[in-house]
Amino acid sequence: MPGDEYLRYVALGDSQTEGLGDGDHTGGPRGWADRLAERIAVHHPGLHYANLAVRGRLAADVHTQQLRPALALRPDLxxxxxxxxxxxxxxxxxxxxxxxLEAMFAELTAAGARVATLTFPDVARITPLARPLSPRxxxxxxxxxxxxxxxxxxxxxxxxxxxxxxQRLWSPDRLHAAPLGHERIAAAVAEALRLPGSDSSWALPLPPPDTPVPVGWRALGTELRWAGSFLGPWLGRRLRGRSSGDNRVAKRPELLPVAAPGDTSSP
Incomplete structure (x- = not known):
């Protein structure tokens, strides 16, 4: 709600919230949650932020592995x-x-946190081979x-x-947002939270692409190359019972101060 004072923001989730596809200047993932924290810090300079997300996690994993640590941090967002x-x-x-997801919503809101989430896009519009997933x-x-x-x-x-x-909002693997996509997601959540300075401009279409979108056999070739480069290895990990998040931990498990863009006073 307008006027909310956010001092402790905790992000829970998987690779999108961790920030895959949005590498920062150090080579590590930045991501929409980091970008959202920076937006909040512009108007809430005392903001501290933790990101518990880990790539590859299912909703059950996020629930069982991240909710308790999140509650212990007493987030207001x-x-x-x-x-x-x-x-x-x-x-x-x-x-x-x-x-x-609902169990996490219930416990976090009961603890006094303002909670935000987002809906998922139709993946068939990102890659036609994923059309069977649209009903899901x-x-x-x-x-x-x-x-x-x-x-x-x-x-x-x-x-x-x-x-x-x-597709310009998505990384070549089409599973993770590109930097522009992460920025749009951060702006969408900022608008949903009605943060000062936020608006609906994130939803505006991009200008026409510089190069024509492949059609026909060229489009099929693009899809097959994507399947060989990204879908195949992903399926291979699943068949072997492996995950991209194996042996990984949260990148920012503790609440740390956030510097607003252009502010160098915080680490």
Missing amino acids: ATVVAGMNDLLRPRFDADETAGH VEALNRRLRAAAERHGVVVAETAHHRVVTD
């Missing part, structure tokens, strides 16, 4: 974004996945909205805007 890794698994249960995305979004309404959770409705499926 929390973002919870998970479920895309569940969508990609052969056995996907929308009710189970949404149940884990719709099912999860529907349950997520209902759970958010029950607990007063803010929802950034990115799914409603075609620009979020523009």
Whole structure:
């Protein structure tokens, strides 16, 4: 709500919240949650921020591994974004996945935190080979909205805007947002939270691409190259019972001060 004073922001989630696809000047992931924290710090200079997200985590993992540490940090603002890794698994249960999200919504709001989340885009518009997943995305979004309404959770409705499926907002692997995509996500959540200076400009379409979009056989070739370079290795890890997040820990497990853009006074 307008006028909320955010002093402790904690982000929970998977690779998108960790920031994959958005490397900073040190080579590590930045991401939309980091960018959102910087936006908040402009108007809330006392903000401290922790990011508990770890790539490869399912909604159940986020629930069981990140909720307790998040609550211990006593956030007044929390973002919870998970479920895309569940969508990609052969056995996907929308009710189970949404149940884990709702449990986190319930506990965080009961603890006094303002909670925000976002809906997922239609992945078929990002890569045609993912068309069979479209009903799963719709099912999860529907349950997520209902759970958010029950607990007063803010929802950034990115799914409603075609620009979020523009491939220029996505990394070459089409699974993680590119820097521009992370910036748009941060702006969408900022608008949903009604942060000062936020607006709906994040939803505006990009200018026409400099090069024409491949069609016909060229488009098919592009899809096959993507499948060989990214989809195949991802499926291989799943078949071997491995995850990109194996042996990884949160990049920012403790609350640390955040410097607003252009401010060098905080680490």
